[in-house]
Amino acid sequence: xADSTGTLELNYVYVLGEPLGLEILRAxxxxxxxxxxxxxxxxIRPEVSLGDGILTIRGFNRTVSYGLGRHDPCRAVTLGxxxxxxxxxxxx
Numbered sequence: 573x574a575d576s577t578g579t580l581e582l583n584y585v586y587v588l589g590e591p592l593g594l595e596i597l598r599a600x601x602x603x604x605x606x607x608x609x610x611x612x613x614x615x616i617r618p619e620v621s622l623g624d625g626i627l628t629i630r631g632f633n634r635t636v637s638y639g640l641g642r643h644d645p646c647r648a649v650t651l652g653x654x655x656x657x658x659x660x661x662x663x664x
């Protein structure tokens with residue numbers, strides 16, 4: 573049985589023309605990540621880290637981590653399984 577994949581939805585937020593950072597809008601339990609996107613994200617975005625088979629994305633509103641699983645070379649995608657999600661509390 574194939575894994576049902578979902579969505580990781582990100583929004584890069586600007587305030588008065590200045591970058592504020594990534595906002596994580598949606599992080600489903602299982603996602604497909606295109607190989608070229610996986611390589612590019614980890615090398616150009618400071619909010620994204622990739623190491624030891626874990627992709628971590630730090631948004632200003634929450635942090636999510638995906639364990640990287642099965643790779644499909646024919647489709648050039650890797651499955652990511654949500655392993656941790658942490659909402660950031662608003663500082664008062």
